[in-house]
Amino acid sequence: MPSKPLFWVGTSLDDIRSFPADARRIAGYQLRLIQDGLDPTDRKPMPTIGPGACELRIHTRLAHRVFYVAKLTEGVYVLHAFEKRTRKTPKADIDLARTRLRQLMRRRTTRKD
Numbered sequence: 368m369p370s371k372p373l374f375w376v377g378t379s380l381d382d383i384r385s386f387p388a389d390a391r392r393i394a395g396y397q398l399r400l401i402q403d404g405l406d407p408t409d410r411k412p413m414p415t416i417g418p419g420a421c422e423l424r425i426h427t428r429l430a431h432r433v434f435y436v437a438k439l440t441e442g443v444y445v446l447h448a449f450e451k452r453t454r455k456t457p458k459a460d461i462d463l464a465r466t467r468l469r470q471l472m473r474r475r476t477t478r479k480d
């Protein structure tokens with residue numbers, strides 16, 4: 368199976384670029400696994416964001432999260448990336464990813480019409 372392209376939604380690429388080097392390296396490796404159709408080391412479905420949305424959990428001395436959707440045929444979409452500072456995922460981060468996914472799905476629908 369060929370590797371799926373990676374698409375960055377909103378500021379997600381800049382957000383990952385702001386991670387410390389160790390977290391950035393892990394995120395890149397895990398996203399490559401996802402692109403190749405493999406399961407990342409630590410992921411969790413995120414139905415609160417939307418259908419097919421998942422959370423990639425990156426553990427270094429800090430905690431980082433990457434929300435993505437890999438179920439779409441044309442590629443893997445990275446919706447949002449951030450440093451997690453509390454045990455519970457902040458509502459603002461979930462809302463941002465949900466909004467970006469909704470906008471993405473709307474754009475995909477209008478392109479096909």
